[in-house]
Amino acid sequence: MSREKLLELARENLKYVEDYVDTGQLPLADDVFEVPVANYFDPDRWEAEMDLIFKRIPLMLGFSVEIPKAGNYKAMEVAGVPLILVRGKDGLIRGFVNMCSHRGAQILDNGSGSARSFSCPYHAWTYNLTGDLIAILDEQDFGEVDTSCMGLTALNVEERVGLIWGSITPGVELHLDEFLAGYDDLLDNHDFENCVFVGQQTLDGPNWKVAYDGYLDQYHLPILHGDTFGSDYCNVAKFINWGPHQRMQVPDYRHLELADLPEEEWPIAMLTSGVWTIFPHISIASFGLDKARYKEGGKIYQVSQLFPGPDPDTSITHQNYLATFEPDDEQMEQINKQKDFLRYVVAEEDYFTGNRIQKTVKTGAKSHFVFGRNEGGPQRFHRWTDALVAAKNEKDLLKLYETGVV
Ligand code: FES
Ligand SMILES: [Fe+2]
Missing domain, CATH: 2.102.10.10 (Rieske [2Fe-2S] iron-sulphur domain)
Structure with missing residues (x-):
């Protein structure tokens, strides 16, 4: 597993946090990006996404x-x-x-x-x-x-790396190295294979892309989640990508402490901080039960696995929880409380909003949505989705894995 790569990213991140403190700015996408509203409900588009994304890629x-x-x-x-x-x-x-x-x-x-x-x-x-x-x-x-x-x-x-990857179509090859583009080396630092699986809960949601947009969106955090957990967060993030997979990091002031520590002492929890997404449907976030344990790497991963539902208007999300340590009864109680809270936040805030978007997209009132320069992560997600739908055969697919999207 590549701690060296994580250190390199942490050094870059420290610089971003310092710049953010000075300027209030993070790097932005080159331009705004428009997504046709029909992409969120059109049955033909949805069928193409099922065939050329979910039934084809790992x-x-x-x-x-x-x-x-x-x-x-x-x-x-x-x-x-x-x-x-x-x-x-x-x-x-x-x-x-x-x-x-x-x-x-x-x-x-x-x-x-x-x-x-x-x-x-x-x-x-x-x-x-x-x-x-x-x-x-x-x-x-x-x-x-x-x-x-x-x-x-x-x-x-x-x-x-402790994860099970698969194709849901018989005979389809995974091409996992090409698909992951080195991201597995980073994911390995989460040490999933030594985690304890501490539960799963399932939620219904809107169109899979309406739902997934939210997992790559820092912009909404202090607003939509203002009454629950978002008020302490800023609304910007930077995105780093390996192929279609992205890590989202907010400028976290706690990382400034790293500047005074020798690199061998940089805590693994900080090195793996942020939200790690796996295209097209996974988001890995984490939380700690107490500060001291967290610094030593003691944390709970929430791995959200989002799948399309039976039609363009629905999705199903499994929220999986894995602990980096064996929790005792008291800790398990804390984890269960946090699970209830996260279920509430996603169901009653994110997917409540998403289900209402699922109605507005069909009104004919707007032809496009706009993703700002501060929304580079969701922009990249949509570019990859479009590129995969355009890649009609295996040769096109492998070419896309090799070149990526612009
Ligand atoms: S034994 Fe399975 S369908 Fe008959
Ligand atoms: Fe959210």
Whole structure:
């Protein structure tokens, strides 16, 4: 994991904070950027985003620590595709479409668990942890069956930096190195593989881009969240990107302390501060339970996993919580309170606002939204979304990963 790279970023960040103190300014995007309002509800555009983004690029589907042992599995639905992630006896995680080879029943209910094999609830065809079909009820009635080609349909899945990455379309290659553009080396500093998974809660929201705009938006913090937590925050941030992935950092005065400390003592919590997003649907934020512990790296990650809902007007967000330490009962109580609070803030402030935007976009009153020069992060997100929708084949996709967007 690249602490050196983090230090380099922290040095740059310190300079930004010092400049911000002096001038009240952070670097801005070159220009304003307009996004057609139709992009937030038009069914054709939405279909294209499903096919050319969610069903094509690697998605962050889960955490290694959610399924740490052989037989541990997680079943979930992503962009309409029911899937299973399972750890085999060889320690590898595999992905499958959650669909029986007989007549298509979903083998597992959504959720996590542990199993030695999977038996279909419809007619009891049974599969092992590597997806092979191992038993057919009344097999003699099915003629000559070649079970070797009747296993579960595999999805390409890879475990990296404690996260489970996968495609939800059979046969689609991940091209993970190209997609991540070195970002995994930075994400590794979060040490997700040694975290403790301390819960998940799920929220309904508006169109996935209306919702995701909010995760890249510092501008709204002191306003929309003024009555809950935002009043202490400034409304500007700087964005650093690796391919389509972005880190968002506010000028945090606490970082000025670093100037007086030798670099080997710069706390990991400060080095990994800010919001780390993974295109197109993940936001990683963190909070501490107490200051001393936080400085030593003791923090709780909130990893929001945002997926499109069944239509352009809806989305589903899983808020996942991982602790960098084993919390005791009292700490767990504090974490649960914070989870309730974060649920409230996102549901009642962010998505409340987003759901109302979902109505205004269809009024015909405006043709475009405008993203200011202070909204460089959301601008980049929309440029990538547009570029992916324009990249019609694998060659275009790989070219885009290589060149990025302007
Ligand atoms: S659909 Fe699964 S056994 Fe029939
Ligand atoms: Fe917000």
